Amino acid sequence: xxxxxxxxxxxxxxxxxxxxxxxxxxxxxxxxxxxxxxxxxxxxxxxxxxxxxxxxxxxxxxxxxxxxxxxxxxxxxxxxxxxxxxxxxxxxxxxxxxxxxxxxxxxxxxxxxxxxxxxxxx
Numbered sequence: 001x002x003x004x005x006x007x008x009x010x011x012x013x014x015x016x017x018x019x020x021x022x023x024x025x026x027x028x029x030x031x032x033x034x035x036x037x038x039x040x041x042x043x044x045x046x047x048x049x050x051x052x053x054x055x056x057x058x059x060x061x062x063x064x065x066x067x068x069x070x071x072x073x074x075x076x077x078x079x080x081x082x083x084x085x086x087x088x089x090x091x092x093x094x095x096x097x098x099x100x101x102x103x104x105x106x107x108x109x110x111x112x113x114x115x116x117x118x119x120x121x122x
Contacts, residue, residue, distance in 0.1 A: 005033070005041040007103075010059065012050055019048030019108045026062050033069065042100060044073035047108020052076035053089060060097040075103035078117050079110065086121070 011023045023046075033041055043062065045055035052075060059072040074093040078086040093099040104113065104121055111117050 002040075003036075003038050005038050008041045008043050009046045010043050010055065011046040012055060012058075015050050017046035017048040018050065020046070022046060026058075029062075030066065030069075040069050040071060042071045042073050044075040044103045047075070047077075047105040049076075052081075056089065056093050056097065056099075059099075060093075063098070072097060072099035073101045073103045074099050075105055077105075077109040077111075078121060083117075083120060090121075 008029060009017075009022075009024065010026065010029060011017050013025050014023070016023045029041065029043065032038070043059050045052040045059075049055050056072065056074065056076075059070065063070045063072055072093060074090050076086055076089055081089070090102060094102075102121065104111070104118070106113060106118075111121075113122060
């Protein structure tokens, strides 16, 4: 059996998430995966990441350090970064960094999936 955690958040080292006040780093992620026999996880920035692009770059590095165990999901708030920057980052992460999906965070980003923003992201 192969166990995949399809939804795991990570933040910038030493910084708490601006929405939920939470922080976790790669050491915590790997420790938890090992403890619960999780083979792979899909990692994304916390919903209130201070710099989601930086976190995307870190997730890519983690995927290289832990091949087959760490996979990236793109997640950034289009209300903060705008349509063009958000779409550019999605394309970069998927096409250049090999990310496997997009996290549309309706709660942390405060976005209705049926809104104009929701439409272009989805």
